[in-house]
Amino acid sequence: MLPTSVPRIDHPPVVLRPFAEHDAALVASVVDDPVIPLITTVPTTADPAAIAAYLRRQHDRLAQGVGYSxxxxxxxxxxxxxxxxxxxxxxPAGRTTTGYWIAPQHRRRGYARAALAAVTTWALAHDEVARVQLHVEPANEASWRTAEACGYEREGLLRSWERVGAERRDMYVYAAVRPDRALR
Known part of the structure; x- marks a missing residue:
């Protein structure tokens, strides 16, 4: 059974944990990123109130039935x-979705790969999860290579799948499934 609180997951070189107040600096560091605020709820301003609201939303995700942040x-x-x-x-259908971002100043250090491997292994260890899927823009080669390195398989292209800013964008769909849950 999936836990009712956000756990700590150790998977060096990362640890996945609930957001804390001291993560405000991290959030502030990505408000000007050209993509992160477009596809997430990260604010577009470093206003302390907006950042505090973002941190609160991350804590509320599980209570609202949205999932784990x-x-x-x-x-x-x-x-x-x-x-x-x-x-x-x-x-209820055995499917979950994942998504991630790494602040630009911390990229190319293996953090995304370790985080994706950790959350995927953790999710698929629970009986109610048979599939973890991920949507990645075709131009985001770093992200889809991360997915493939973590055992995700590209299943297709979803045309005009998601609004990113003012545009509809195509997305690759990737999935990792438990071998004992895959259809044969």
Whole structure:
């Protein structure tokens, strides 16, 4: 059974944990990113009230039945480097969705791969989860290579799948499934 609180998941070089007040600096560091605020609820301003509201939303996700929002932190320093979620809207059908971001100043250090591997392994260890899926823009090669490195398989292209800013964008759909849950 999936837990009723956001757990701590250790998977060096990262730890996945609930967001904390000290993660405000991490959130502030990505408000000007050209993509992160477009596809997440990260605010577009470093206003302390907007950042505090973002942090509260991350804590409310599970209580609202949306899923788990984890801060991705460096396993040694504890410094927040990004976010990953496990979204459970389709859990009654055995499906979950994940998505993540890593702040630009922390990229290319293996954090995304470790975070995705950690959340995927954790999710698929629960009986009610048979599938974890992920949507990635075709141009985001770093993200789809991360998915493939974590055992996700590309299943297709979803045309005009998601609004990103003012545009509809195509997305690759990737999935990781438990071998004992895959159809043969």
């Amino acid at each position: 984890f801060a991705v932190a460096d396993a040694v320093t504890g410094e927040g480097v990004g976010q990953i979620g496990l979204w459970t809207a389709d859990l």
